[in-house]
Amino acid sequence: MNETILKVEDAHTFIGHHHILQGLSFEARADAVTVLIGRNGAGKSTTLRTVMGLLPASQGKIIYNGQEIQNKKPYEIARLGIGFVPEDMGIFANLTVEENMRVAMLLEDEATHQRLERTLEMFKDLKNFWRAQAGILSGGQKQMLAIARAIVNETSLLLIDEPSKGLAPIIVDALIEAINQIKGHSVVLLVEQNFYMASCVGDHFFILDDGLVVHSGNMAELVDDDKLKSRYLGISKAEI
Amino acid sequence: MSSETILKRWNNELTIAGAGLLFLLPLMGMTAKTYLTLTIAGLAMGMLLFLVASGVSIIFGLMDVLNFAHGALFAWGAYVGFSVFGWLRGWLEADSVLLNFGAFFIAILAAMAAVGILGIILERVIIRRVYGNHLFQILITFGTTIVLVELIRVFWGPNDEVMAVPLTFRGNWDLFDVIVAKYRIICIFIGLAVYTVIQLILKNTKLGTIVRAGVENREMVQAMGHNIFLLFTGVFAVGAGLAPHA
Numbered sequence: 016m017n018e019t020i021l022k023v024e025d026a027h028t029f030i031g032h033h034h035i036l037q038g039l040s041f042e043a044r045a046d047a048v049t050v051l052i053g054r055n056g057a058g059k060s061t062t063l064r065t066v067m068g069l070l071p072a073s074q075g076k077i078i079y080n081g082q083e084i085q086n087k088k089p090y091e092i093a094r095l096g097i098g099f100v101p102e103d104m105g106i107f108a109n110l111t112v113e114e115n116m117r118v119a120m121l122l123e124d125e126a127t128h129q130r131l132e133r134t135l136e137m138f139k140d141l142k143n144f145w146r147a148q149a150g151i152l153s154g155g156q157k158q159m160l161a162i163a164r165a166i167v168n169e170t171s172l173l174l175i176d177e178p179s180k181g182l183a184p185i186i187v188d189a190l191i192e193a194i195n196q197i198k199g200h201s202v203v204l205l206v207e208q209n210f211y212m213a214s215c216v217g218d219h220f221f222i223l224d225d226g227l228v229v230h231s232g233n234m235a236e237l238v239d240d241d242k243l244k245s246r247y248l249g250i251s252k253a254e255i
Numbered sequence: 256m257s258s259e260t261i262l263k264r265w266n267n268e269l270t271i272a273g274a275g276l277l278f279l280l281p282l283m284g285m286t287a288k289t290y291l292t293l294t295i296a297g298l299a300m301g302m303l304l305f306l307v308a309s310g311v312s313i314i315f316g317l318m319d320v321l322n323f324a325h326g327a328l329f330a331w332g333a334y335v336g337f338s339v340f341g342w343l344r345g346w347l348e349a350d351s352v353l354l355n356f357g358a359f360f361i362a363i364l365a366a367m368a369a370v371g372i373l374g375i376i377l378e379r380v381i382i383r384r385v386y387g388n389h390l391f392q393i394l395i396t397f398g399t400t401i402v403l404v405e406l407i408r409v410f411w412g413p414n415d416e417v418m419a420v421p422l423t424f425r426g427n428w429d430l431f432d433v434i435v436a437k438y439r440i441i442c443i444f445i446g447l448a449v450y451t452v453i454q455l456i457l458k459n460t461k462l463g464t465i466v467r468a469g470v471e472n473r474e475m476v477q478a479m480g481h482n483i484f485l486l487f488t489g490v491f492a493v494g495a496g497l498a499p500h501a
C-alpha cells in the first residue's frame with residue numbers, strides 16, 4: 016500500500032501579520048509514520064494547526080482522503096477522523112480524567128467503548144487516576160491523556176505535536192512504545208524536535224525551514240546523514 | 256495541638272459555626288416570630304436575586320462574557336409574562352390550583368422562550384463579535400440595553416404595569432403564629448429547583464461536561480469535534496432564558 020492520506024499543497028498561513036507557512040507542500044502516506052522536523056519557528060506546529068483548521072490556510076489546498084478540507088471548521092475536520100494532540104496537550108485541568116475522555120468520545124457506541132478499554136490498557140496510569148482531576152497529573156500522564164483522547168474515536172489520522180517536550184527519558188520511551196502501538200490503528204503525523212524519538216517512530220521525514228519543506232526522505236537515511244542533521248537540525252552525532 | 260493546627264483542621268466546621276452564629280445573632284434584638292418572618296422574606300428576596308443572577312453567572316462563568324444587557328432581558332421576560340397573564344386572566348382568577356399553576360408555568364415558559372430567542376439573536380449578531388474583549392462586551396451590551404428598553408416602550412408603552420398574582424399564590428400562611436407570604440415560599444422553591452437543575456446539567460450530563468471543557472479550552476473542544484459556537488449560543492440562550500424566572 017502506498018496511498019496518500021494527507022496532501023498539503025502550497026499552503027500559506029499567517030499568524031497576525033507574520034507569514035508562517037510560505038507555500039508548504041508535503042504528503043503523509045497511509046502506510047508510514049511521517050515526522051515533521053526542524054528548528055524552532057520553522058512552522059511545524061503551525062502546519063498541524065493549519066491541517067486541523069485552527070489556523071486556516073489563506074492559500075493552498077489540504078486534501079485528506081481525497082477530500083479538500085482547507086475551508087472546513089475544526090470540529091468538521093475532527094469529525095472526518097483526524098485526531099489532534101497539541102503541543103500544550105490541551106488538557107481540561109478542572110475536569111476529571113473520566114470527564115476528559117467523555118468530552119472526547121463523539122459516540123457512545125460499543126466500538127467507542129471497546130476503543131476506550133484498549134486505550135486504558137495501553138495507558139494504565141489513566142485507569143488509576145480515572146476520577147482524579149486531570150490538573151494533578153504529571154507531565155507524562157497528561158501527555159498520555161491527551162493521546163488517549165485523540166484515539167478514543169475512530170481516528171484514521173493522528174496529528175501529534177511534540178509529545179516528548181519536557182518529559183523524562185523513561186517517559187519518552189513509554190510514549191515511543193505507545194505510538195508504535197497506535198500506528199497499527201491510525202496513521203501518525205508527528206511533529207518532533209527530539210531526534211531520538213523522531214528516529215524511533217518515524218518512517219518518513221520532512222525537514223521544515225522558514226515555512227517550507229527543505230528536505231525529505233526516509234528516516235533511516237537521515238539517521239545516517241550527519242551533514243544534513245547538522246545543517247538543518249543543528250545536531251551532531253554525539254547528541255543523538 | 257497548637258491553635259494554628261486546630262484552625263487548619265476544623266476550618267470548614269468553624270466557618271459553618273461562625274455563619275450559624277451570625278445567622279442567629281438578630282434573635283438577641285427581636286422576637287422569634289419577627290425573626291422568622293424577616294428570615295423567610297430575606298430568603299425569598301435572596302432567591303429572586305439568585306434567579307436573576309444565575310443567568311448572568313452562567314454567561315460570565317462559562318463564556319467569559321460580561322452581559323450588561325441581562326437586566327433588559329429580565330425586563331423583557333417580565334413583560335412577556337405580563338402579556339401572557341393578560342391573555343390568561345381567567346385562569347389567574349379561577350378558584351383552581353391547577354389553572355393558577357397552569358397560567359403561572361405557561362407565562363414562565365413563554366417568557367423563557369421569548370428571552371431565549373432574543374438571547375440567540377443577541378449572541379449571533381452582537382456577542383460573537385466581541386468574545387475575549389471585556390471592554391467591547393461592556394460597551395456593546397450596555398448599548399443593547401438601551402435598545403431593548405426602548406423596544407419595551409414601543410411594544411408595551413411607557414407606563415409601569417402591575418403584574419397580577421394567581422389566586423392560589425395570594426395571601427399568607429399562618430405557621431405557629433408566623434405570617435408567611437405564599438408567594439415568597441414559592442419563590443424559594445423555584446430558586447432551589449433552578450439551582451438543582453443547573454448543577455445537575457453541568458455536572459452530570461455530557462453536554463454540561465462539554466460546556467465546562469469549552470470554558471477551559473475552547474479551541475481543544477472544537478478540535479475534538481464539538482461545535483463550540485452552537486454550544487455557546489445555547490448557553491447564552493439558557494442564561495438569558497433564566498432571567499424571566501425571577
